[in-house]
Amino acid sequence: xxxxxxxxxxxxxxxxxxxxxxxxxxxxxxxxxxxxxxxxxxxxxxxxxxxxxxxxxxxxxxxxxxxxxxxxxxxxxxxxxxxxxxxxxxxxxxxxxxxxxxxxxxxxxxxxxxxxxxxxxxxxxxxxxxxxxxxxxxxxxxxxxxxxxxxxxxxxxxxxxxxxxxxxxxxxxxxxxxxxxxxxxxxxxxxxxxxxxxxxxxxxxxxxxxxxxxxxxxxxxxxxxxxxxxxxxxxxxxxxxxxxxxxxxxxxxxxxxxxxxxxxxxxxxxxxxxxxxxxxxxxxxxxxxxxxxxxxxxxxxxxxxxxxxxxxxxxxxxxxxxxxxxxxxxxxxxxxxxxxxxxxxxxxxxxxxxxxxxxxxxxxxxxxxxxxxxxxxxxxxxxxxxxxxxxxxxxxxxxxxxxxxxxx
Amino acid sequence: xxxxxxxxxxxxxxxxxxxxxxxxxxxxxxxxxxxxxxxxxxxxxxxxxxxxxxxxxxxxxxxxxxxxxxxxxxxxxxxxxxxxxxxxxxxxxxxxxxxxxxxxxxxxxxxxxxxxxxxxxxxxxxxxxxxxxxxxxxxxxxxxxxxxxxxxxxxxxxxxxxxxxxxxxxxxxxxxxxxxxxxxxxxxxxxxxxxxxxxxxxxxxxxxxxxxxxxxxxxxxxxxxxxxxxxxxxxxxxxxxxxxxx
Ligand SMILES: Nc1ncnc2c1ncn2[C@@H]1O[C@H](COP(=O)(O)OP(=O)(O)O)[C@@H](O)[C@H]1O
Ligand SMILES: [Mg+2]
Numbered sequence: 001x002x003x004x005x006x007x008x009x010x011x012x013x014x015x016x017x018x019x020x021x022x023x024x025x026x027x028x029x030x031x032x033x034x035x036x037x038x039x040x041x042x043x044x045x046x047x048x049x050x051x052x053x054x055x056x057x058x059x060x061x062x063x064x065x066x067x068x069x070x071x072x073x074x075x076x077x078x079x080x081x082x083x084x085x086x087x088x089x090x091x092x093x094x095x096x097x098x099x100x101x102x103x104x105x106x107x108x109x110x111x112x113x114x115x116x117x118x119x120x121x122x123x124x125x126x127x128x129x130x131x132x133x134x135x136x137x138x139x140x141x142x143x144x145x146x147x148x149x150x151x152x153x154x155x156x157x158x159x160x161x162x163x164x165x166x167x168x169x170x171x172x173x174x175x176x177x178x179x180x181x182x183x184x185x186x187x188x189x190x191x192x193x194x195x196x197x198x199x200x201x202x203x204x205x206x207x208x209x210x211x212x213x214x215x216x217x218x219x220x221x222x223x224x225x226x227x228x229x230x231x232x233x234x235x236x237x238x239x240x241x242x243x244x245x246x247x248x249x250x251x252x253x254x255x256x257x258x259x260x261x262x263x264x265x266x267x268x269x270x271x272x273x274x275x276x277x278x279x280x281x282x283x284x285x286x287x288x289x290x291x292x293x294x295x296x297x298x299x300x301x302x303x304x305x306x307x308x309x310x311x312x313x314x315x316x317x318x319x320x321x322x323x324x325x326x327x328x329x330x331x332x333x334x335x336x337x338x339x340x341x342x343x344x345x346x347x348x349x350x351x352x353x354x355x356x357x358x359x360x361x362x363x364x365x366x367x368x369x370x371x372x373x374x375x376x377x378x379x380x381x382x383x384x385x386x387x388x389x390x391x392x393x394x395x396x397x398x399x400x401x402x403x404x405x406x407x408x
Numbered sequence: 409x410x411x412x413x414x415x416x417x418x419x420x421x422x423x424x425x426x427x428x429x430x431x432x433x434x435x436x437x438x439x440x441x442x443x444x445x446x447x448x449x450x451x452x453x454x455x456x457x458x459x460x461x462x463x464x465x466x467x468x469x470x471x472x473x474x475x476x477x478x479x480x481x482x483x484x485x486x487x488x489x490x491x492x493x494x495x496x497x498x499x500x501x502x503x504x505x506x507x508x509x510x511x512x513x514x515x516x517x518x519x520x521x522x523x524x525x526x527x528x529x530x531x532x533x534x535x536x537x538x539x540x541x542x543x544x545x546x547x548x549x550x551x552x553x554x555x556x557x558x559x560x561x562x563x564x565x566x567x568x569x570x571x572x573x574x575x576x577x578x579x580x581x582x583x584x585x586x587x588x589x590x591x592x593x594x595x596x597x598x599x600x601x602x603x604x605x606x607x608x609x610x611x612x613x614x615x616x617x618x619x620x621x622x623x624x625x626x627x628x629x630x631x632x633x634x635x636x637x638x639x640x641x642x643x644x645x646x647x648x649x650x651x652x653x654x
Contacts, residue, residue, distance in 0.1 A: 002530070002537045009525035296520040303482060303517075304582075305510025305538055307503065402477050 003310060007317040010290065011325070017286055018322060024282040025326025025381060028275040030333035032377045037338060037367035038346060039268055043261050044368055047226070047250070052126050053191050055253050056220035057090070057229050060236060063246045065217065066253065071098055071172050074215040075245060083219070086235045088228040090221045093120035096206035097217040100169035102199060106158040111199045113167060115206020115217075118143075124222040127187060127200065134161045134185035137202055147181035148200035151188040156196070159183050167199065171211045179209060272380060279326065279381050280388035283319045287392040291315065298396050299404025308397035315396050319389030323382045330381070334374075341367045429455040429491075430590055430622050431479055436488035438474050438645070448474040450645040451488070456624055458589075461616045463633050464626040466642035472626035475642070476592045479624065480513050481505035493589055510538050514583030516593040521579035522567040528578045529554070529563040535586040553585045557611060573604035577611060584615055591615075593625040597632060609635055 011018055051057055059066070062075035074096075083092045096115030101108055118137040122128040128136045132151060137143055147167075149159065157165065161183055168178040181201055189195055207213065221236075223229050229249050236247040251258045291298070298311060345364035431454075438449040449471045456462045464472045477483040478490055481497045482505075490497045493512060500508065509515075514535075522531045529550060536546045554560045557577055567575055576596055583591050593612070597605035613635045615621050625632055633639045633651075641648040 002534060005530070006523065006525055013525055297523055300515070300517065300521060301523070302506075303480070303509065303515050304535065305506050305513075307506050310538075402483050 003314045003317060007314055007321060010294075010318050011321050014290065017289065018325070021282050021286040021322055022325045022329050025279045025323060025385065026329035026333050028279040029327060029330030029377060029381050030337055032272055032275050032381070033330070033334045033369070033374055034337050034341065034367060035271060036268055036373050036377065037369045038341065038365060039264050040370060040373065041368035042348065042365045043264065045365055046261075047257060050254060050257055051222070051226075051250055052124075053189055054125055054127075054194065055250055056093075056124055057223045057226060057250050058221040058232055058236065059248045059253055060219040060221070060240065061217065061246050061248070063242075063244055066246060066248055069097060069217070071170060071210055074172065074210075074212055074217055076214055077216050077219055078239065082239050083221070086221070087231040088224050090223045090228070090232055091120070091123045092219055092221045093117050093124050094203060094216045095121075095218045095220060096203060096210065096212060098169055098206070098210060100167045100199070102153070102157065103166045103168065104157045104159060104163070107156065109153065109156060110197070111153065111167070112197050113169070113199045113201060113206065115203040115209075116200055117203045124220060126189065130187045130189045131185045132188045134183070136185055137200065139202070143184070144202055144205055145179070145181055146184035146202070148185045148187050149183050150195040150198040151186050152192070152196040153198065154183070154186045161186070165199070167201075167209070169209070171209065172215075173211050175211070177209050177211075179205070181205075272377065276380050276384035279323075280384040283322055283385045284388040284391060286322065287315060287319050287389050288395075290318070291392050291396045294396075295399065295404050298399055299401045302399065302401040311397040312390070312393040315393035316386060316389050319393075320382070320386045323385030326385065327378050327382060331374075331378075338367050338369055428457055430458045430460075430493060431456040431624070432491040433475075433478070434489050434491075436478060436485045436490060438471075438478060438483065439486045448645050449478070449485075452645065452647065453488075454640065454647070456590075456622060458622055459616070459620040460622055461613065461635060461637045462622070462624045463636035463639040464624065464642060465628060465633055465639050466648070467628065470642040471645040472642060473594055474645070476594050476624065476626055479590070480509055480515065480592055482509070510535075511586065512589045514586065514588040514591040516576065516579045516583050516591065516596045518595045518598045519572070519575070521582070522575055524567050527564050527566055528559060528570065528574075528581075531567070531578055532582045532585050535582050539586055549585055553581045557581050571604075572599050573608060576600065576608055580608070580611060580615070584619075584621060588621075590622045590624065593623065593627075595627055595629075596625065597627065597629045602631065605629060606631055 060078070062073045065073040077094055083090075094117055098113050100111055100113045102111040116127070116137070118128075118139055122136070127148070131148070134148075137146060137148060147165070149157075149165070159165065164180045164182050166178060166180050168176065171177045181199075187195070187198070187200070203216075207215065221232065223232055233247055233249050240247060301311060302308070345366050348363045348365055433452050433454045436449055436452045437447065440446040440448055452475070464475055466472055474483065478485055479492065481492070481500065484498065492508065495508070497505065497508075522528075523534065526534065532553065533546055533550045536549060541549070551560075554563060557580065559577060559581055562570060562574055562578065567578075570578065580591075580596075583593075591612075596612075597608055600608060609629075609632050612623055612625070616623050625636070627633070637653055639651040641650070
């Protein structure tokens with residue numbers, strides 16, 4: 001109890017130096033938490049966007065389709081009731097995917113055609129919302145020969161709304177299929193590849209086009225909560241034949257996102273380390289100075305029977321309290337900063353060019369404060385501050401009191 | 409805590425005397441090894457009786473502080489043996505020596521005795537906290553000693569707000585509150601004017617009289633020597649002369 005009192009009063013004794021140290025610790029901690037929160041916010045947005053732009057949380061294909069998406073790689077869809085009773089009853093949509101040649105009077109370009117069920121697709125992806133002119137596909141019979149076109153492709157083919165394009169591709173039976181589709185809408189997804197090469201047509205037309213019958217290329221699923229993905233995947237694996245079917249989570253569909261996040265996390269760890277070291281050095285320096293000027297005190301303490309261990313405890317406690325003050329100030333700073341960032345967001349537009357295929361159009365990132373992350377940051381900084389103070393503490397405890405007494 | 413084992417090695421004539429002694433130095437030498445060896449204490453033999461007001465005199469560098477440090481077990485002799493309350497200090501490890509200082513020895517230095525962040529009361533109480541005396545008894549004993557030494561007015565002052573003489577009186581209170589057997593004071597009056605010094609000596613003398621506390625005081629202050637039962641003059645680590653008042 002006395003040692004606590006002594007430590008606390010010593011913390012207060014040199015107010016300016018303590019304030020400076022507390023400020024460094026606080027700044028370090030706030031930087032740590034905010035940068036973590038922004039990264040987490042960015043990652044969450046990136047994943048959420050990537051999932052909603054096209055790929056969904058899970059995909060089911062004929063085995064081998066992901067590696068080799070040919071027309072032959074198709075399968076008969078699972079029964080709807082099987083899909084509906086998956087854990088958390090995810091949303092799902094069937095798709096047919098194939099490469100084709102799109103021609104207008106002006107130009108011919110290779111495209112990726114996506115046969116979609118407009119209503120199911122609307123639930124899962126942002127395609128319906130990404131229409132910048134014209135309108136989305138419907139299930140009405142007059143829409144069967146309509147299509148949606150990526151914005152860049154629309155320009156490259158010098159199209160007008162309502163004009164026709166001819167799609168040409170090899171069907172499943174080897175025959176050459178060709179048909180004309182009227183451009184009903186133009187999509188801007190933000191994903192450069194999609195905007196440059198995607199054409200959306202009704203699922204039924206795509207199946208007819210490729211002579212698929214009831215076959216499809218993929219089922220895309222959207223979990224209501226991303227934490228359900230593993231459970232859904234398990235369920236799907238149990239209800240499909242792994243010899244003919246593959247079930248992929250978004251992590252398997254887009255391993256580059258996972259790698260990017262892992263890289264960021266590693267960078268964050270390094271940042272955490274650097275900041276902890278800085279905070280620790282600040283405290284260590286403060287304590288070394290504080291001990292230097294208190295040599296006579298320690299000499300007397302040791303002479304009158306204070307044990308070296310008690311001296312160590314006293315010094316360590318002192319840095320611990322400075323660390324605690326730093327934590328409090330750091331959390332206050334964090335609160336202010338996160339309110340600011342939450343309000344204004346951080347626009348990654350310039351940075352987003354590199355990650356546009358994941359991020360899409362929504363480039364504003366907001367901090368995502370995770371309590372566990374905050375706690376980990378606090379504990380890391382506090383531990384670093386306390387542990388480093390062991391060096392000055394041992395220095396104080398190992399002093400030879402007679403040397404000091406001699407100089408009193 | 410009489411060391412029975414020691415008696416066998418004593419000559420018959422000295423036995424009684426050593427039992428009576430709180431501190432015994434036998435042929436104690438202290439050499440500081442450095443660039444060149446300094447013989448701070450040379451083959452010193454002395455005994456301080458219980459209840460004695462003992463004065464170590466001598467010019468600066470004569471070895472007074474070294475003797476005090478040896479008595480308290482802060483320093484170890486290069487040769488010879490030291491007994492405190494019958495215990496041979498050489499046989500104790502660092503931890504035991506710290507406990508010995510805590511329970512049996514009180515210290516008063518020339519200055520900077522007190523912890524700057526604690527008040528007079530807290531500084532005095534500190535010894536009892538180290539001794540793990542329970543709170544209520546602590547309060548009572550601190551109050552008693554402060555009353556006795558007329559320090560209660562200073563209870564809430566920190567050292568920076570006290571005069572040199574006041575600080576030294578608080579330091580004496582801290583040294584004696586733990587009920588030590590021996591109080592070691594190293595030039596306690598060196599920084600005080602002669603009137604203040606006189607009051608301080610008077611105070612130590614009173615504690616010696618009323619509580620039978622043993623004092624060993626290193627000093628060149630004539631006033632201190634006048635109060636002492638015995639004055640040992642050191643020069644170059646050796647006894648130059650001994651003056652006894654009885
Ligand atoms: N730790 C030490 N290292 C080296 N020499 C020392 C040390 N302590 C004391 N001395 C030397 O021992 C001698 C006695 O010193 P000291 O006991 O402090 O004398 P006094 O207290 O009488 O002034 C002096 O010559 C001093 O320089
Ligand atoms: Mg001295």
